[in-house]
Amino acid sequence: MNVTRNGFLRGAVCTAFVASGGCRALRGLSGGASMYGFAAPRIPRxxxxxxxxxxxxxxxxxxxxxxxxxxxxxxxxxxxxxxxxxxxxxxxxxxxxxxxxxxxxxxxxxxxxxxxxxxxxxxxxxxxxxxxxxxxxxxxxxxxxxxxxxxxxxxxxxxxxxxxxxxxxxxxENCCYGEIEMLTFNLAKLGMLGELVHAEGAYIHDLRWMAATEYPGGEYWRFDENRDHGGNRYPTHGLVPLCLTFDINRGDRLDYLVSLDSAKANFQAFMNEKLKPDNPRRISGVKMADMNSTLIKTAKGRSILVQHDVSTPRPYSRIQLVTGTKGAICDYPFRVVFEESVGSGAHKWFDDARAEEIREKYRHPLWKTIGELAKRVGGHGGMDFIMDARWVYCLQQGLPLDMNVYDLAVTSCLCELTEKSADNRSRTYDIPDFTRGNWRTNKPMEIVDIDLAKMGFAPDKDKV
Ligand SMILES: NC(=O)c1ccc[n+]([C@@H]2O[C@H](COP(=O)([O-])OP(=O)(O)OC[C@H]3O[C@@H](n4cnc5c(N)ncnc54)[C@H](O)[C@@H]3O)[C@@H](O)[C@H]2O)c1
The missing domain is CATH 3.40.50.720 (NAD(P)-binding Rossmann-like Domain)
Structure with missing residues (x-):
């Protein structure tokens, strides 16, 4: 009887846990050791x-x-x-x-x-x-x-x-290697922004052409995803750089979220206007809202706003606002301000000349080392090349990578959780702790660089 009762109780407790995402927190306990800080044997070629x-x-x-x-x-x-x-x-x-x-x-x-x-x-x-x-x-x-x-x-x-x-x-997540994202990380690590309290990131990119253009080959897979899902189906460009700056999984963690979908006024209407009458994509019932806004609370009490809008005629932005007790930084366009002395306040962003000075002075080492080359090779202004150069360097030298599977999990899982929250009157959803508690002791990410000579670049490294 006792065994049955205990078994029943365990089941009941587990059911309650499942409802709150708690049982999932026990997942993987039988797996291998943590991949945080993991360095694979060197792969020179x-x-x-x-x-x-x-x-x-x-x-x-x-x-x-x-x-x-x-x-x-x-x-x-x-x-x-x-x-x-x-x-x-x-x-x-x-x-x-x-x-x-x-x-x-x-x-x-x-x-x-x-x-x-x-x-x-x-x-x-x-x-x-x-x-x-x-x-x-x-x-x-x-x-x-x-x-x-x-x-x-x-x-x-x-x-x-x-x-x-x-x-x-x-x-x-190439945006982690964007120049302003890395400048922000640098300023935060150097303490220039003080204690970090709030951040905002986004993917605001008018992609209607991708769904509506009847281009050859018909690679409409992304439209199909947007047709079938609400919430934020593309949260990582805005969010992951902020997570690195906030030491998420390395001293702090994403705790819970609420998500809200706007009206669905533009995406479907735009396509029905642009597509030929016999195109199967002229349908009703597009689930994606024109704007999704998600608020996340971290375990340390900070807040993050993440937005997604790929269907209104709004200029491109990932926002990238970080505010701290001593200053703030933002992109689109790039702006920065520090409190000059306690109580001086910050009523205006620094003027362009001052902002450029700060951008130059605190440029991230990776951008100093390989930024010019990256701009020439290209890929979103160079950040794609810096990302590739960095993971290649880490594998060749046998170093841990900048981002690991826990960073992937805690940001990608927002696809499901934002949709659920938005579908349920913005109900609160817990974000699983994929590190299983290790976020408390994992060391914060440092300011990293690469050694071009070790990578085998010739001294005239700028030639590609
Ligand atoms: N990081 C960024 O800045 C950024 C920008 C654009 C796209 N993306 C992402 O990159 C990915 C690809 O996007 P894209 O724009 O290159 O798409 P795409 O449609 O241009 O390319 C996808 C390719 O995959 C191929 N493919 C389809 N099924 C396959 C299969 N079974 N096996 C092998 N190949 C298959 C297609 O033929 C196509 O060549 C997506 O995940 C997208 O979200 C990221």
């Missing part, structure tokens, strides 16, 4: 496999082919033209041809291929999680475009698999 040679896949092939010690050995797509296009680029660049993996399931073979060390996953969203799991199970480090997962359960599965396989699983 990285054999890279790229899956999904579309917009982003082509970009990575172009960028990475400028990095010494990286060989693009495998390329995978469902479209033979995309493979041919990549091979043409490699040949023009004087690089060896990559092995080709063609077809919807060919990524599985690439993930199992012993000749590949690292998988770079630039596929549509529905393939992000299966390819990450396949790569790690095949013994490969995996880097995946944003968002790298969409549900809390998927995030846990990635955490557990990374811990068990001891393979890196990093989200390719």
């Amino acid at each position: 990285i054999r890279l496999g790229v899956v999904g040679i579309g917009g982003r896949g082509n970009g990575v092939i172009r960028r990475v082919s400028n990095l010494p010690g990286v060989e693009i050995v495998a390329i995978c797509d469902i479209n033979p033209d995309k493979l041919a296009q990549a091979q043409k680029f490699l040949s023009e660049k004087g690089k060896p041809a990559a092995r080709e993996f063609l077809g919807p399931d060919a990524w599985r073979r690439l993930c199992d291929d012993p000749g590949v060390d690292v998988v770079y996953n630039t596929t549509p969203w529905d393939l992000h999680v299966p390819i990450q799991l396949g790569a790690m199970k095949g013994g490969k480090h995996v880097f995946t475009e944003v968002p790298s997962a969409f549900t809390v359960d998927e995030c846990w599965e990635l955490v557990e698999t990374s811990e068990k396989t001891r393979c890196h699983c990093m989200q390719l």
